[in-house]
Amino acid sequence: MNFEELKEFLDFKADQYNNPNFIESDPIQIPHKYKIKEDIEISGFLASTIAWGNRKMIINSATKMMDALGNNPYDFVMNAKKEQIDTIDNIVHRTFNSVDFRFFIQSLRNIYENHEGLEKVFSSNAALNLQNRISNFKKVFFEINHPIRTTKHISDPLKGSSSKRLNMYLRWLSRKDNKGVDFGIWESISPSELSCPLDVHSGNVARSLGILKRKQNDQKAVQELDETLRKFDPEDPVKYDFALFGLGVFEGVK
Template sequence: MNFEELKDYLDFKADQYNNPNFIESDPIQIPHRYKVKEDIEISGFLASTIAWGNRKMIINSATKMMDAMGNNPYDFVMNATNNQIDSIDNIVHRTFNSEDFRYFIKSLRNIYENHGGLENVFAANNSINLQNRISAFKQIFFEIDHPLRTTKHISDPLKGSSSKRINMFLRWVSRNDGKGVDFGIWKSVSPSELSCPLDVHSGNVARALGILNRKQNDQKALMELDLALRKFDPTDPVKYDFALFGLGVFEGIK
C-alpha cells in the first residue's frame, strides 16, 4: 500500500474499533463505571497500571481494587484510615500485589493533597515533552517513603521504556473525539502530544504494515512509531492505537 492507501486503511480500522462496543472487553470499562473526574482518573490510573496479560484477568483484578476501596476510589484515597489501607491484602495481579497497591493509594493521596491532583502533575511541566513529563511524574510518585519493589510498576521513558501502560492511561483521560471510548477529561495534555501504547499487538501489526522497523518494543521503537503515526494525523496520532490493537487482537494480524 502507498501512503494514502495505508492512511485510508488505518482510518477505517480506527473508526471500526473506536466505539462503545470496544469498552465491553477492555480495561477502560473500569473508569467507565464512574462519573466524577477524580474517580475516573484514579480508577483509570490503577486499571492501566496492571494492564498487561489477559484482558479478562486485568478487568477482574482491577475490579478487586475498586471493591477494596468501596467502589469510591477518590473518597477512599483521601479519607481512608491507615488501618483501612494497611488491611488490604487480597490484591494480586502478576507481579503487582497488595503492598504495591497500598503504596499507590498513599502516593495518590500525597499527589492530591500536595500537588493538586494527577492532572496538575502533568500540567505543571507542560513546557517539556510529554515523555519527559512521564519521567518527572514517576519522581513525584515515589517522593514519599516507598517499597523499592514498587518502583517497577511506573515506567520511565528516559530509561528506555515504551511506557505502554501510562501512555494508555494518558490516551484515556486526554482524548475526546465524541465516540464514547476515551474520556477527554484532562485539558492540560493535548491529543497531539500523545504516544501510542506500544505493546506486542500494536508493535507486531505496525511491523506487518511497514510503519515500524525496530524489533524491540522500547522507547526507540515508540519514537519511530510516533513519527509514522503523526504523518497520518498530527493532531490525533494515537487514534491509530484502535486500529493497530484491533487488527492484532481481533483480527490476528502478526
C-alpha cells in the first residue's frame, strides 16, 4: 500500500475499534466507573500500571485494587489512616503485590498534597517533550522513602523503555475522543504530543504494515513509530493505537 492507501486503511480500522464496545474488554473500563476527575485519574493510573498479560486478569486485579480503596480512590488516597493502608495484603498481579500497592497509595498522596496532582506532574516543564516529562514523573513518584523493588513498576523512557503503560495512561486521560473511550480531561497535555503505547501486538502489526523497522519494542521504536503516525494525523496520532491493537488482538495480524 502507498501512503494514502495505508492512511485510509488505518483511519478505517481506528474508527472501527475506537467505540464504546472497546471498553467492555479493556482495562479502561476501570476509570470509566467514576465521574470525579481525581477518581478517574487515580483509578486509571493504577489500572494502567498493572496492564500487562491477560486482559481479564488485569481487569480482575484492578477491580480488587478499587475494592481495597473502598471504590473511592481519591478519598482513600487522601484520608486513609496508616492502619487501613497497612492492612492491605490481598493485592497480587504478576510481580506487582501489596507492598507495591501500599507504596503507590503513599506516593499518590504525596503527589496530591505537594505537587497539585497527577496532571500537574505530567504537564510541568512544558518545554520538555512528553517522554522527558514521563521520566521526571518517575523521579517525583519515588522522591519519598520507597521499597527498591517497587521502582520497576514505573518505567523511564530516558533509559530506553517504551513506557507502554504510561503512554497508554496518558492517551486515556489526554486524548480528546468523541467516541466515549478516552477521557480527554487533561487539557494541559495536547493529543499531538502523545506517543503510541507500543506493545507486542501493536509492534508486530506496525512491522507487518511496514511502518516500523526496529525489531525491539523500546523507546527508539516508539520514536520511529511516532514519526510515521504523526504524518498520518499530526493532531491525533495515537488514535492509530486502536487500529494497531485491534488488528493484532481481534484480527490476529502478526
